[in-house]
Structures are given as C-alpha cells and as structure tokens.
Amino acid sequence: MPPYEIKNLNDIFDSEVVSASITNLTSAGDNYASAIFSVDATLKDDHSIRAVAKMIPQNEFIRRLFRSEKTFRNEVGYYRTIAPCLRKFQEERGLSGLLSSYPDFYNARFSLQPSSDQVDNDAVLLIKNIKTDGFTIMDRKVGFDFDQSKLILDKMAELHATVSALKTVKPDVFDKELGEFFDEFDMYESKPESVGQFINSLVDILVDDEFCVQNMAKIRETLHSNSRFAASKNCKEFQNTPYVSLVHTDMWTNNIMVKVVDGKTVDAKFVDYQMYEYSSLTRDVVFFLFSSVQLPVLEKQLDDLLLHYFESFVKWLEKLNSDTSVFTFQGFLKEMGLVVKQVEFIHILLMMKPIFALDKDTKEVDNLQRDDFLNGMKELAEGCKPKVSFVVRELMRRGWI
Secondary structure, eight states, X not given: OOOOOOOOHHHHHTSOEEEEEEEEOOOTTSOSSOEEEEEEEEETTSOEEEEEEEEOOSOXXXXXXXXXXXHXXXXXHIIIIIHHXXXXXXXXXXXXXXXXXXXXXXXXXXXXXXXXXXXXXXXEEEEEOGGGGTEEEOOTTTOBOHHHHHHHXXXXXXXXXXXXXXXXXXXXXXXXIIGGGGOOEESSOOOHHHHHHHHHHHHTTTTTOHHHHHTHHHHHXXXXXXXXXXXXXXXXXXXXXXXXXXXXXXXXXXXXXXXXXXXXXXXXXEOOTTSOEEEEXXXXXXXXXXXXXXXXXXXXXXXXXXXXXHHHHHHHHHHTTOOOTTOOHHHXXXXXXXXXXXXXXXXXXXXXXXXXXXXXXXXXXXXXXXXXXXXXXXXXXXXXXXXXXXXXXXXXXXXXX
C-alpha cells in the first residue's frame, strides 16, 4: 500500500505552514478503524501546533467493516456540530464549567476539493494532541482503578445527561443539530456462517473455565441473540426508553486518556468519536466497567461504581433543570440487564481479545483482514482468563445473561 500523505497542510491549518513533522502516533493494536498521526507544525506567525491527524485507512476490508466514509463524517460532526451545541445548551442553562471530555478541535476536511462532500483518501480530522497537556493512555491489560473509574463515569454521565436534557428541554434544537447523525444504518453484513465462526472464536476463551462450560448453552444463546444487533447503529429498538442518549459505544482503555498529577488522576477525556449512536446510555456504562476497570475493583466495588454513575447522571440532569422523575436506580439496573442480553455481552467478550492480546500477535490496521476478526488471537495474556471468568459469573449472577 502507498504511504499516507497529508496534502495541502496550509489549507487544513488555515495558515502558511513553515515546517511540519508527521509521524505515526499509534502502535499495532492501539486502533482498528483509523490511520492516526502526530503532526507538529510551525505556522507563519511562529505559532506552534501539536495535533493529532486522523485519516481513513487504506485497507479496503477495514474501510468496509467500519463504514469509514460514514463514521469519519460522523466523527467530524461530533467535533464541529454536536459538541459546540451541547456546550451552548449547558451555557444557556447557567453552567460555567462546560463539557470538556474531548480534545480541542482544529479543523477537518472531506476532500481536497472544497466543494466536495464526498469523503476520500485526502480526508483529515485535526484535533489537539492532548499528550502535550499531560494526558496518557493507561495499560489496557491493567485497566483503571476505583478513583479513576469514578472520574471517568462522572465525565460519561455529563455527556449522557446533557444530550438527554437537550432532547427533553429543546427537542427542536436536538432534531436540527443532532438528528442527522442518528440515522439508522448497518456497519457491515453478517452472514450466518461468519456469525457462527465468530462466536466459536469468542467461546474459545471460555473453554478452560468449568463454570462457563457448565453454562455454555446459555452463553451461546445470548451471544447468538446479541449478534442480531452487532452491526446495527442507531437501532430504534434501543430508543424506546428514557435512558437514551448519545452513546460513545467504544469506551475502553485505548479511547480514554487520563491526566495524573502527583499520583492523583485529575481529568479524563474520550477520543475516537467514530462509532457513537443514539441508544441506551447503559451500554457505555456496562461496556466500560466490564472491559476496562481493574478486576479487584470490580470484585469489591462494582455496585459502588454503578450507583456512582447513576447519582452523577441525575445530578447533571438537575444542574440542567431537566426532569429526573422517570429515572430510578432499579430502572437503570433493569435497563442495563436488557442491553447485556441484547447486544453488550458479545461486545464485552469481543474486546477481551484486543485488550489481552500479546504484542507479537497485534497487527497494524492496514494489515488486518477478515480472519483476524473472525478467528482472533489464539494466545492471550495471563490476566484474560480470570477477567473473562468474572465477567460471565457476574453477569449470570445478576440475571443479565
């Protein structure tokens, strides 16, 4: 494949670029849907910018799998339209510390042709490189501790509550500004034989656990049921609930950057707004908790984290003067159980493989092919089995699978 090239930097920076250094920003296994680069540029006025550039991958299989043209347009829409709309709404409701759970946006284009609305190989999204502000990605095999998880859930609750309140308080603004990004579509076609092969690859990581083996029929039944919705985005079946909002849908360690000062985590930001949809907010919560929080924390403090998110969500609704009467903690837990049974169990198990993949088995995005997703990694890091065992036991204990 030809090397990536960011053409016409002057146009994307809206200024004359005196010098620029462009390097790969991610390692194999860090990102599966984009080509990501670090761009350090000096502009004509001696102003320096350290940015992250995202481009659609050249790998045709990945482009089809992730509907790259569609999801790239949606990500630009989040930074250019949705986030400013949410911040304006917060300001109108009297808040001063506005939504900050995303990097600053610089610019974006779909093509070198200014009048074109088609996303092509020259499409670029530029956001701030927040590593320069002290943000970092945690070790995905370790995950987040209790205090970090609470902070992340607070940030998540703010995003969910602001969208929920906007829909309730200003439905016309919601429809006008956000509606175009919530059309229903399928990411890819799932053939029955591929689904069976994919589920077999997930079950492979459970076969050494006696409890999972004893409950394999129920596990397989839930995975097959989940697979019906695995490719659907903005599915209307998940919108008939008060717990509906803009959902990131990919809240795992590699998409959550934290800032640690003197040993204390003081801030968190979410990246990769490619796969968001209008769906049950509990999907973000359950996926984040079971995929990315440290196992000892889950074993001892899962209920505390669930309650923490719910209380934070309600507090944000109250700050935004939105009705909270329809939300109860028991209703929240019931909703979470439903989404696990419908779609999130397969999502959680799927992520165990990239999270615990051995470095030698990870591939660059342009080298990934169909069998890498259907069969996945055969050998996984040491922490995978106890984490997966806990996930299955806990979800079954709660009656969620």
